[in-house]
Amino acid sequence: MPKRNTFFPPAPKPSTTGTLVYMLFGPLVWAVQFTLAYGGHTLVCARGGAPWISDVVVLAATALTAVLLVCFLVWQERCAGAFGQPAPPRRDRPTDGIARILAFLSLVAVFWGGATVGLLDACVLGR
Amino acid sequence: MTDRRPQLPNPEPRPKGEVDELLRVWATPRGYKIVTAVNNTVIGLFYIGAAFLFFLLAGVLALVMRTQLAVPENDFLSQGLYNQIFTVHGTTMMFLFAVPAVEALGVMLLPQMLAARDLPFPRLSAFAIWAYVVGGLVFFSTIFYDLAPQGGWFMYTPLTLKEFSPGDNADFWLLGIGFIEISAIAGAIEIVVGTLRTRPPGMSLTKMPIFAWSMLVFASMIMFAFPAVILGTMLLEIERSFGWPFFTAAKGGDPLLWQHLFWFFGHPEVYIIFLPAAGLVSMIVPAMAQRPLVGYRLIVVALIGTGFFSFGLWVHHMFTTGIPSLSLAFFSAASMAVAVPSGIQVFSWIATIAASRGRFRITTPSLFVLGFLVIFTIGGLTGVMVALVPVDFQVHDTYFVVAHFHYVLVGGMVFPLFATFYYWMPMATRRMLSERAGRWVFWLMFAGFNIAFFPMHFTGLRGMPRRVWTYPEGVGWDMLNLVSTIGAYVFALGVLIFVVDLVRSLRRPPTTVENPWKAGTLEWLPNDVYSTRSIPFVTSREPLWDRPALPREVSEGHHFLPNAPTGERETIVTSAIEARPQYIIRMPGPGWAHLLAAIFTAAFFLLLTVKLVIPALTCGVIAIIACLTWTWSLDPGPSKGEVDIGAGIRLPTYASGPSSHSWWAMIVLIFVTASLYIAYVFSYLYLWVVSPDVWAPHGSPALPAPVWPVGGALLTILGLLAIRAAGNRLPGPGRRSVAQPLLNAIAAFCLAGAVAVEILSHWQSGLRPTDNAYGAMVYMQSALNGQLAFALIVMIGFAIARMVAGKLDRVRRVSFDNAAVLYTYAAAQILFGLVLVHGFPRVAG
Known part of the structure; x- marks a missing residue:
């Protein structure tokens, strides 16, 4: 009779929530940047604030989230541990790869969205 | 050849009679009782059949519209009827065909792809399907009684307010579609929990088929997108029925709030439809190329990335409404960024085809996939064009946009769906569709589509607006419209041939063809009403290619759970990340209750x-x-003990708490509820930004004295403590408790009291919901909390009844746990709401 260990060798189990957050770290940070930049900028403009305040809000949100993403990409091993991923060689490498590419894609999106700040007047109506 | 039998979970020959027992347990009801069936193989077919029926009905409406537009100054249709037809066409295609069709494929295909006996909540699936069928048919029939709405599928305010759209027409849309969205959410809960918890042992997240990934992303998107439009429909219906002015500018409301809520759902909706279709393509392409998909990880990245980025695009539908330039730039940037993950998928499919080195088979499913690639890519390119703000200003509300979104939606969803019909038909019915007729179907549909919609780019660039029922002669639109109409009929001819072939095929006796495409995924294992005889141990992404003996091993019962040890419907629940077996879920069989509920x-x-x-x-x-x-029958308790599933693994047949599938479903439901509430908070703050002059304390009666919200908060906290205490006082098995139901009742009373105190506090201050947008938003919060409180009172009453009946104790506690976890969320929402409604105006005012 085969044993359970043949199919499921004893090993540290990854955290469920941790794995999902680890994998989705990049897009979640992008969502934070998008919400802060769009919400903050709209609020400042709607309440009659100076346009430069709006620019500062967008730049701050962009810089903060970009730093977070860069840190994640540079110290991914440490981040993985913090999110409950087992140490190599028990780590699921495709999960690492997906998290890394998503973080990189999100970094591009953060810069892409934030780059608009220097190009346009913040509070002038588009039409 | 290596003998791999020792590696099998159940290597010994299985006892006789196990298959007969499985057939008995999973038998499909016969005759009229077929409507009580809950098995995915049956209701999945009903679901896809109903969705396809709505596709045909909405398609007929499209032909009627194209007939009207074939020549200038045509009087084939009246203006009012034309308005009703384009509204019902769009609504039916989006709400009654596209999303349900995709959910239907999920219900039908996921259990087979995951080798689960069924999804974890079969009656919930059946409920969702019947609710959708009944609601959908009634909604569609309004077109025959002059009761259909005329506001377009997006139902913009103020056109749809009572003063501009009198009668019940708009209400049919609001209540009917709102209800169908609830059905879609029920399906999404089933798909999220099913995908995460009923995968076969060994199939970790990163070994999951791409279609399962796409359905997981799809269902997650529904969780966050649909609540926004549900809130929107609630607000609009309440304004129409009771005069709460959420959208009336004269009273501090804003018609644009509707657009924000609608498009926060509406744009992700496009990807909600497209991503599963892309998932289907990612399954078909490797089978036809006879090699694994190139860039599995990149495709997963693309699915997740698209899912997220699609929530940052909604304002691109509102570029012309007067929005600050910088906001336009954010949404323009995000609209272009989403093209990157979509492009990754297209390149991955092309790379897979190219890497097959000529082995890619040109079958009917392949043709539809190739047609999809061409049409969807054109739609994607025009999508990037309209993401550019200046271009959007020019083509907004013209036929250019009609051409763009039909290229995206028909190319991105309908063509993959037809590929699916041809590809998975043998799995679902043991019959093949005709390859010869299939080629006619494809070429007629492909040619017809392009003849119909490509000229619309030019019609739009020449200035023809959308939604006009006729047009004058000689402005350069005549020939283009005639060509489009001819194309529409050619497309319809292709669909007609498909229907004829489908009927002809279904009339033939089933054949025994297994895996005709030689695919590598689990849905092509030998299966019956119980799915596969045993549930395979999975070690790769294409198990049938990597282990050719797998079909034989599975059908001889050498893998996990080769029988029905509890004598009931059951499948293995595995851990969400690594798919380690955790327990056996006992699932309900056919019944009338869910049908009547629907x-x-x-x-x-x-x-x-x-x-x-x-x-x-x-x-x-x-x-x-x-x-x-x-x-009542869904919490069976641990009476069946543990069962052996193979490999010496004994699993419990019952679970409660955070590891149970019902707890997961409740968490998903809480995410949905929280999304609805976040949409409310957005609406509250949005209207404050637009009309701070109607906000308390200056534009409305002064806020209630602090003692009122403090009282409400104390009641909420007291209720929370009571429900916690009730959890700690659950009696042991076979015993009853008096204190526990009493604490439950106190908790329910406190919750109802907290909502009542909140309403009373504003009422005594003189504020009325019809006064202005501020009053409406304040009372709307209590309406949302009241809904939650009502649901919890029913659930707590249910738990008390189970305690009285001896069906609730320290072990058998799922019904209580579900109420308790929802109660905790409700308390958090009520407390946050008190801070928002009583604190924010004091700070901002």
Whole structure:
């Protein structure tokens, strides 16, 4: 009779929530940047604030989230541990790869969205 | 050849009679009782059949519209009827065909791809399907009685407010579609929990088929997108029925709030439709190329990335409404960014085809996939064009946009769906569709589509606006419109040939063809009503290619759970990340309760639409009773002990708490509820930004004294403590408790009291919901909290009844746990709401 260990060798189990957050770290940070930049900028403009305040809000949100993403990409091993991923060689490498590419894609999106700040007047109506 | 039998979970020959037992347990009801069936192989077919019926019906409406537009100054249709037809066409295609068709494929294909006996909540699936069928048919039939709405599928305010759209027409849309969205959410809960918890042992997240990934992303998107439009429909219906001015500018409301709520759902909706279709393509392409998909990880990244980025695009539908330039730039940037993950998928499919080195088979499914690639890519390119703000200003509300979104939606969803019909038909019915007829179908549809829609780019660039029922002669639109109409009929001819072939095929006796495409995924294992004889141990992404003996091993019962040890319907629940076996889920079989619940819930909404309040409430009560009857049997307890599934693994047949599938479903439901509430908070703050002059304390009566919100908060906290204490006082098995139901009752009373105190506090201050947008938003918060409180009172009453009946104790506690976790969320929402409604105006004012 085969044993359970043949199919499921004893090993540290990854955290469920941790794995999902680890994998989705990049897009979640992008969502934070998008919400802060769009919400903050709209609020400042709607309440009659100076346009430069709006620019500062967008730049701050962009810089903060970009730093977070860069840190994640540079110290991914440490981040993985913090999110409950087992140490190599028990780590699921495709999960690492997906998290890394998503973080990189999100970094591009953060810069892409934030780059608009220097190009346009913040509070002038588009039409 | 290596003998791999020792590696099998159940290597010994299986006892006789196991298959007969499986057939008995999973038998499909016969005759009229077929409507009580819950098995995915049956209701999945009903679901896809109903969705396809709506596709045909909405398609007929499209032909009627194209006939009207074939020549200038045509009087084939009246203006009002034309308005109704384009509204019902769009609504039906989006709400009654596209999303349900995709959910249907999920219900039908996921259990087979994951080798689960069924998804974890089969009656919930069946409920969702019947609710959708009844609600959908009634909604569609309004076109025959001059009762259909005329506001377009997006139902913009102020056009759809009572003063501009009198009668019940718009209400049919609001209540009917709102109700169908609830059905879609029920399906999404099933798909999220099913995908994460009923995968076969060994199939970790990163070994999951791409279609399962796409359905997981799809269902997650529904969780966050649909609540926004549900809130929008609630607000609009309440304004129409009771005069709460959410969208009336004269009273501090804003018509643009509707657009924000609608498009926060509406744009992700496009990807909600597209991503599963892309997932289907990612399954078909490797099978036809006979090699694994190139860039599995990149495709997963693309699915997740698209899912997220699609929530940052909604304002690109509102570029012309007067929005600050910088906001336009954010949404323009995000609209272009989403093209990157979509492009990754397209390049991955092309790379897979190229890497097959000529082995890619040109079959009917392949043709539809290739047609999809061409059409969807054109739609994607025009999408990037309209993401550019200046281009959008020019082509907004013209036929260019009609051409763009039909290229995206028909290319991105309908063509993959037809590929699916041809590809998975043998799995679902053991019959093949005709390859010869299939080629006619493809070429007619492909040619017809392009003849119909490509000229519309030029019609739009020449200035023809959307939604006009006719147009003058000689402005350069005549020939283009005639060509489009001819193309529409050619497309329809292709669909007609498909229907004829489908009927002809279904009339033939089934054949025994297994895996005709030689695919590598689990849905092509030998299967019956119980799915596969045993549930395979999975070690790769294409198990059938990597282990050619797998079909034989599975059908001889050498893998996990080769029998029905509890004598009931069951499948293995595995851990969400690594798919390690955790417990056996015992699932309900056929029944009437969920069917009655669906019918009477639909009746409740529809009767409410025509203001038959007493009959509506009666139907609502019957629906609740049916739901309670249905759920009474869903917490069977641990009476069956542990069972052996193979490899020396013994699993419990019951689970409660955070590891149980019902707890997961409740968490998903809480995410949905929280999304609805976040949409409310957005609406509250949005209207404050637009009209701070109507906000308290200057534009409305002064806020209630602090003692009121403090009282409400204390009641909420007291209720929370009571429900916690009730959890700690659950008696041991076989025993009863008096204190526990009493604490439950106190918790329910406190919750109801907290909501009542909040309403009373504003009422005594002189504020009325019809005064202005501020008053409406304040009372709307209590309406949302009241809904939650009502649901919890029913759930707590249910838990008390189970305690009295001896069906609730320290071990058998799922019904209580579900109520407790929802209660915790409700308390958090109420407390946050008190801070928002009583604190924010004091700070901002």
